[in-house]
Amino acid sequence: MKKSDVIVVGAGLGGLTSAALLSRRENTEVTVFERMSFAGGRFTQHDHDGFQIPTGAVHTIPHGKKGPFSKLILGDRSRGGLDLGKRGVDFLPTTKFAGMWRDRKHYSCKSVFGILPWFPVSNTLNMPRLLASRAKHPWRDENIDGKTWLKKMFTEDFIDFLESFSNFAISLRFDQMPASTVARMLQNSFWSDKPHIPKGGCKGVIDGLRHDLRDNGVRVKLSHEITEILPGSEEEATKESRFCVGIRRRGREGAAWIGADAIIHNGGHPNLLNSLSEDFEISEEIKRKVGRTQAVGGIGFVFGLDENIPQKDSAVTMIPGEGRLGGYVIPTFSEPALAPEGRHMMITHQYVPDATVKSEITKGRDEIYEAVPWLSDHAEELCVHSYHRNWPCNRAPMGSELPSDIGVEGIRMVGDGVKGHGWMMIEGIASNVPKAVKEISSGLG
Ligand SMILES: Cc1cc2nc3c(=O)[nH]c(=O)nc-3n(C[C@H](O)[C@H](O)[C@H](O)COP(=O)(O)OP(=O)(O)OC[C@H]3O[C@@H](n4cnc5c(N)ncnc54)[C@H](O)[C@@H]3O)c2cc1C
Structure with a gap:
């Protein structure tokens, strides 16, 4: 039986957690493409003389061990969690x-x-x-x-x-x-x-996720940007797939085309809409909603x-x-x-x-x-x-309630553009990821 190919666009928390959940699925090949040269997006850090300087998040898990993020990262597999405690991920309580x-x-x-x-x-x-x-x-x-x-x-x-x-x-x-x-x-x-701090900082969580992805056969390709999404029938090589996806490697001219049966997108609604060809019909209402939404700086x-x-x-x-x-x-x-x-x-x-x-x-x-x-x-x-702009605090402000499903079968958005109602920051991301993955999985048969 042909394996289903799922592409995850972006190796932020939304993309990596989605890929990890999808990798539990039989007969599914998952590949993550990240345009930057590092994984984790705005939830990781770089070392500066021993100081772990964040790329975004201030090393804080808002709802500690009782929120959706903990449920997803540390929760039991039987309850839909990733059980990353086994990979050394842990959250340490704030002292007050x-x-x-x-x-x-x-x-x-x-x-x-x-x-x-x-x-x-x-x-x-x-x-x-x-x-x-x-x-x-x-x-x-x-x-x-x-x-x-x-x-x-x-x-x-x-x-x-x-x-x-x-x-x-x-x-x-x-x-x-x-x-x-x-x-x-x-x-x-x-x-x-109370809020908690991840052991090893944000990167402690990202390292745990990457370890898990490696062990489950998911490839994370850094310095690869998704530039276009077309119907699979557009190219000879991808005609058996639902989508034909253009990928540009950093420092190289032109895009390569690969096939995908489903796509999870972690790069924000405007980015996704810009990459979709006109073959996909997006309702005026969604376009208006996305157009009206301003990223938060x-x-x-x-x-x-x-x-x-x-x-x-x-x-x-x-x-x-x-x-x-x-x-x-x-x-x-x-x-x-x-x-x-x-x-x-x-x-x-x-x-x-x-x-x-x-x-x-x-x-x-x-x-x-x-x-x-x-x-x-x-x-x-x-x-x-x-x-700001392409690297904002939040791609959609709390309360803007942008949808994960933009009306294209086989594509779902994850990440901070689609937080569940009233869940902030990474808690919001975690509140939406399992549903998006479930919907993508059900479409794969
Ligand atoms: C200053 C600041 C402080 C914060 N503090 C906290 C905190 O302490 N606690 C907390 O819970 N949250 C915090 N947040 C929020 C949290 O960091 C973000 O909500 C979260 O990291 C966003 O994850 P994401 O997966 O949505 O997106 P991102 O981390 O942005 O990941 C998306 C990834 O997709 C890649 N990408 C985009 N387009 C493409 C493409 N076309 N092809 C390939 N790759 C692509 C991007 O390069 C990026 O790596 C903070 C944010 C900021 C900015």
Whole structure:
């Protein structure tokens, strides 16, 4: 019997986890193509004198061992997980649940309930209203934004705090998201685990995935870009397949054609739509939705710290009320291997209100030195990253609800363009991958 050929476009978390799930399937040949010279996309790191500098993610698993990401990566095979604990993947808890700077005073707490005493008691009394709101699905005819909705229940200082978390985590303000998305995101954060740091950083997870893929016969071809997707009948060599896929190897002119029976795409909706030939009909509604969606940008500083810093925890620390900065994390208090011995690493994140990245970097730097009084005495700036266009923080903002199925049989989108409702960051990616893989598998027979 002919094996089914599945191509995965992009070796980000979405692509690698999809490939790993597909590799469990009998009679299926899976190949991952990645245009960059490394795997992991925005969830890996590069070594800089012993500091593990992220390509994106700040080495944080938002919902620790209770979220969709943990279920997918560490979960039992019998329950649809990849069981990568066997490959040495592990998640280490942050030493505190959360932290905050307000008026140059530092707060921290061990559980979600520890946050509430930082704010007027009316916020605690109104918390059940937030938690009991029905928000598992987007609200029908939704016409209220998250901030307006939260203002009905909470005081301004508490909203500022929650908003700095949203800024840090997803580079968005609450008034940029539908209320049901904000409600569900906060509910998910309330009920789940404290954040965790992957052992060995983001790359620890990627290495585990690559090990698993190797053992299951999946090839990951780096420096190969998918440029076009045509019907299989377009080329003699691919006429037995549903798709004919153009691949360009870095540094070479022209594309080679290979056949595929199904495609999982991890490179974002605009990228997929651009590569599809006119033989595939995409509805005007999908085109409009994708066209209207703007990738979300952000800026992050990485500091090397000495070991005498007064704050000694790896909690996500929020800085409410600032124009740009959301917060920071010092992951080395959970995973010391991310910095050279005797040093720590701090990673900040801020949203970008407009496209003037250069001046935003200067303003963000001023804000962080102003908010954290000990920083200037203990830190060395290692680098600053900006995320936009083809390498954004998020390809689709939370709440945009772009579909995994764009209406072409045999193709599904994965990755941060298609997060499940209210699941943020990699939790959102993991919430969608199993469904996309199941749909692709059922079409293969
Ligand atoms: C600054 C920052 C901080 C973050 N912090 C966190 C965090 O701490 N925790 C968290 O959970 N999330 C975090 N995130 C979000 C998280 O990093 C991303 O959601 C996640 O890494 C995205 O994975 P992905 O698979 O969707 O896409 P990507 O990682 O972008 O992978 C897509 C891959 O596809 C490749 N590709 C695209 N087009 C093609 C093509 N045509 N042919 C071949 N290859 C192609 C790209 O090169 C890329 O490698 C952060 C993001 C940023 C930017």
